[in-house]
Amino acid sequence: MAYEPTLMTGALLFVIGLAIVLLRREVLFVLMGIEVMFNSAGLTAAAAGQYWQDSVGQILVLFLMTITGAELAVALVLVYLAFRRLRVTQLAEIHSLRDAPTLPQELRP
Amino acid sequence: MTDWLWLIPGTPLAGAAAIALLGGYVSAATCARIAALAMLACAATVAALWADGGASGTAHQTLYTWMSVGDWHASVGLRVDRVSLVMVSVAAWVGFLIHLFSVSFMAADYGERRYYVYLNLFVAGMLVFVMADNLLVMYLGWELMGLCSYALIAHWYRDADKARCGRKAFVVTRVGDAALALGIFLLFTHFGTLDFGPLLGAVSKSSVDTGLLGWIAVLILIGAAGKSAQLPLSVWLPDAMAGPSTVSALIHAATMVTAGVYLIARLHPLFEAVPQVLWLVAIVGTVTLVYAGMAALGQHDIKRVIAYSTISQIGYMFLGLGVGAYGLALFHLATHACFKALLFMGAGVVINAYRGDHDIRNMGGLAKRQPYLRLVFLAGSLALAAVPFISAGFYSKDPIIEAAALAPHGALLWSLAILGAVLTGAYAFRLYLMVFAGPERGETVSYRMSWSMALPLGLLAVASLTLGFVELPHGWHLPPGLVELPQGWHLHQLWGPWLAPEVGTPELPHGSTGLQLQLAGMIAPLLGIALAYAIVRRERAGGGTSSVRLLEEGWYLDRLYDLVVVRPYFSLARTLRTLVEDWSLNGALLGSAVWLAGSGSRLLSMTQNGNAARYASLMVLGAVLMVGYFLWVR
Numbered sequence: 001m002a003y004e005p006t007l008m009t010g011a012l013l014f015v016i017g018l019a020i021v022l023l024r025r026e027v028l029f030v031l032m033g034i035e036v037m038f039n040s041a042g043l044t045a046a047a048a049g050q051y052w053q054d055s056v057g058q059i060l061v062l063f064l065m066t067i068t069g070a071e072l073a074v075a076l077v078l079v080y081l082a083f084r085r086l087r088v089t090q091l092a093e094i095h096s097l098r099d100a101p102t103l104p105q106e107l108r109p
Numbered sequence: 110m111t112d113w114l115w116l117i118p119g120t121p122l123a124g125a126a127a128i129a130l131l132g133g134y135v136s137a138a139t140c141a142r143i144a145a146l147a148m149l150a151c152a153a154t155v156a157a158l159w160a161d162g163g164a165s166g167t168a169h170q171t172l173y174t175w176m177s178v179g180d181w182h183a184s185v186g187l188r189v190d191r192v193s194l195v196m197v198s199v200a201a202w203v204g205f206l207i208h209l210f211s212v213s214f215m216a217a218d219y220g221e222r223r224y225y226v227y228l229n230l231f232v233a234g235m236l237v238f239v240m241a242d243n244l245l246v247m248y249l250g251w252e253l254m255g256l257c258s259y260a261l262i263a264h265w266y267r268d269a270d271k272a273r274c275g276r277k278a279f280v281v282t283r284v285g286d287a288a289l290a291l292g293i294f295l296l297f298t299h300f301g302t303l304d305f306g307p308l309l310g311a312v313s314k315s316s317v318d319t320g321l322l323g324w325i326a327v328l329i330l331i332g333a334a335g336k337s338a339q340l341p342l343s344v345w346l347p348d349a350m351a352g353p354s355t356v357s358a359l360i361h362a363a364t365m366v367t368a369g370v371y372l373i374a375r376l377h378p379l380f381e382a383v384p385q386v387l388w389l390v391a392i393v394g395t396v397t398l399v400y401a402g403m404a405a406l407g408q409h410d411i412k413r414v415i416a417y418s419t420i421s422q423i424g425y426m427f428l429g430l431g432v433g434a435y436g437l438a439l440f441h442l443a444t445h446a447c448f449k450a451l452l453f454m455g456a457g458v459v460i461n462a463y464r465g466d467h468d469i470r471n472m473g474g475l476a477k478r479q480p481y482l483r484l485v486f487l488a489g490s491l492a493l494a495a496v497p498f499i500s501a502g503f504y505s506k507d508p509i510i511e512a513a514a515l516a517p518h519g520a521l522l523w524s525l526a527i528l529g530a531v532l533t534g535a536y537a538f539r540l541y542l543m544v545f546a547g548p549e550r551g552e553t554v555s556y557r558m559s560w561s562m563a564l565p566l567g568l569l570a571v572a573s574l575t576l577g578f579v580e581l582p583h584g585w586h587l588p589p590g591l592v593e594l595p596q597g598w599h600l601h602q603l604w605g606p607w608l609a610p611e612v613g614t615p616e617l618p619h620g621s622t623g624l625q626l627q628l629a630g631m632i633a634p635l636l637g638i639a640l641a642y643a644i645v646r647r648e649r650a651g652g653g654t655s656s657v658r659l660l661e662e663g664w665y666l667d668r669l670y671d672l673v674v675v676r677p678y679f680s681l682a683r684t685l686r687t688l689v690e691d692w693s694l695n696g697a698l699l700g701s702a703v704w705l706a707g708s709g710s711r712l713l714s715m716t717q718n719g720n721a722a723r724y725a726s727l728m729v730l731g732a733v734l735m736v737g738y739f740l741w742v743r
Binding site for chain 2: 018021022023025030091092094095096097
């Protein structure tokens with residue numbers, strides 16, 4: 001069975017997921033973009049399994065789905081907490097850890 | 110007898126360590142007792158050394174190897190021969206008396222713990238210096254003394270001017286110290302050893318380049334002049350009077366300032382190899398003694414009078430060294446230590462009696478209030494003025510003046526020395542008469558000396574009057590059979606023949622010339638004392654020598670140095686601070702570094718803007734670049 005369509009679909013999905021991550025503003029959508037990228041990685045693994053005639057690729061997909069589920073549970077809790085504590089849904093508004101905009105007095109030239 | 114020599118410098122050192130470590134837990138009075146007891150132990154050890162044959166042989170003890178490089182070793186060794194035994198005895202015994210005096214004298218002061226640590230450490234340094242068997246250990250003691258001298262002059266450091274005086278003493282003597290260090294380096298480079306025995310043996314060989322030896326001797330002379338406050342480095346000693354009177358007595362009269370005399374006496378074969386430099390020593394001493402004697406006449410601060418007299422008396426010792434009479438120089442050193450320590454401690458009591466006033470023009474008639482102090486001060490003044498027959502100063506100073514007559518250009522040296530003797534009598538008795546004679550003047554408080562102050566003064570007064578009898582002038586005789594002495598020894602000549610194996614016998618004028626010179630030496634101090642009466646009468650009327658600005662300012666030597674050295678140095682330092690430090694270093698170099706770091710950090714902090722989408726795109730960019738690198742470049 002040909003593996004190229006699977007590989008191409010995986011690449012397409014990766015680019016779509018990346019575009020979602022980079023372009024969407026809501027935290028929830030960014031998370032979905034990441035999921036899409038995970039799935040593209042799973043497709044690529046399956047295609048690699050076809051290429052080498054090996055079942056490891058498909059087993060890797062199963063593992064990937066489990067890990068994605070676990071990761072999604074944590075990530076959704078984080079999104080929920082961000083909404084409850086910070087009252088934000090936009091990714092750009094979560095910036096508590098950015099560098100201070102001003103220098104300390106003794107370092108200013 | 111050689112295995113406990115280390116106890117002599119070791120006991121004051123242990124005392125200093127004990128006070129430094131325990132001083133926080135015990136009272137100030139206990140600190141004073143520890144210091145005095147350490148010195149008592151030291152003095153007793155020296156007495157034991159005398160009793161155990163130290164006076165007849167050379168004791169030597171090597172403690173340990175200080176450093177060892179290849180086949181060269183520097184060992185810490187102690188050595189006591191007759192010359193150093195004189196110095197050890199002076200430092201230990203006079204030092205002990207001054208410590209004993211300090212116990213009561215400094216009781217009402219602040220900073221006792223610091224005072225006694227440095228006082229004990231100083232004596233340890235002096236003893237290391239005189240007992241060292243090589244120049245390296247000697248230099249160690251030399252620097253230790255300089256440090257303690259600085260710390261003790263600036264004892265009342267809360268007064269900014271006294272702290273300045275301490276710094277001045279340290280910096281001026283440092284000029285001499287640097288010259289001495291250079292001299293030691295040169296000696297080591299050319300002879301490969303610093304131990305006195307081999308070094309002085311190598312120096313006396315005729316094959317050595319005398320030009321080189323001359324430079325070494327001049328450098329060592331500069332070092333000795335710096336420590337002993339001789340011209341041209343004499344300016345620090347009058348200002349060193351900012352310290353307590355006991356410090357002046359110990360460091361700036363009895364011990365440290367005579368270190369230069371000992372240094373030259375110890376290295377006399379080196380100086381004898383270059384007679385021109387030896388004569389230079391004599392002329393330095395002669396000019397200094399006249400200069401300081403005149404300046405002493407113009408002072409009105411009681412301690413500064415004695416300070417200038419110290420410079421003048423050390424001038425006599427240098428003159429003695431310069432004419433080859435090393436034993437006589439050491440003799441004068443010993444008697445001078447006694448009477449000058451006495452005068453300084455007496456001056457301390459006088460100042461206390463006048464509520465801290467130093468100005469002798471406000472004093473007078475203290476004899477009625479302090480009869481005992483008057484007696485001991487008179488003994489010290491008699492010895493300082495070298496009054497014939499009854500004072501030790503006469504027996505130690507007059508032979509030096511006579512010996513000077515036989516040196517090259519002896520007439521010049523002799524006449525200046527005789528002029529100095531007249532001046533000595535004048536300033537010594539001007540001081541005594543201004544303070545003790547006449548009607549009572551000035552506000553006094555009743556100041557009672559405790560036994561621990563009166564006893565040292567009394568002992569030193571007796572020594573000031575009688576110490577001279579160990580060596581009567583040349584040609585004098587005592588009735589035979591007065592005291593039984595071993596074969597070959599005479600009661601009237603104990604000092605010179607005893608020191609002769611180490612330093613030789615000086616040549617003294619004989620016959621009628623000698624008699625005439627002796628007579629002149631006897632008349633000069635009496636003339637000076639007569640002069641003192643005339644001066645004091647004018648001083649009381651508001652005139653006198655203290656109104657002569659030239660003398661009061663010490664021949665403007667301080668101002669000259671201020672103009673020639675100090676001010677140019679400070680303006681150079683200021684220029685360097687503005688040009689190099691403020692503009693070049695702080696402005697250009699530091700400024701550009703700060704600007705670089707600042708703008709770089711601002712550039713980097715632009716990436717840390719908290720925008721997660723930007724982070725993600727940068728990650729993608731990085732990943733793409735890495736993949737591209739691995740796919741195409743590798």
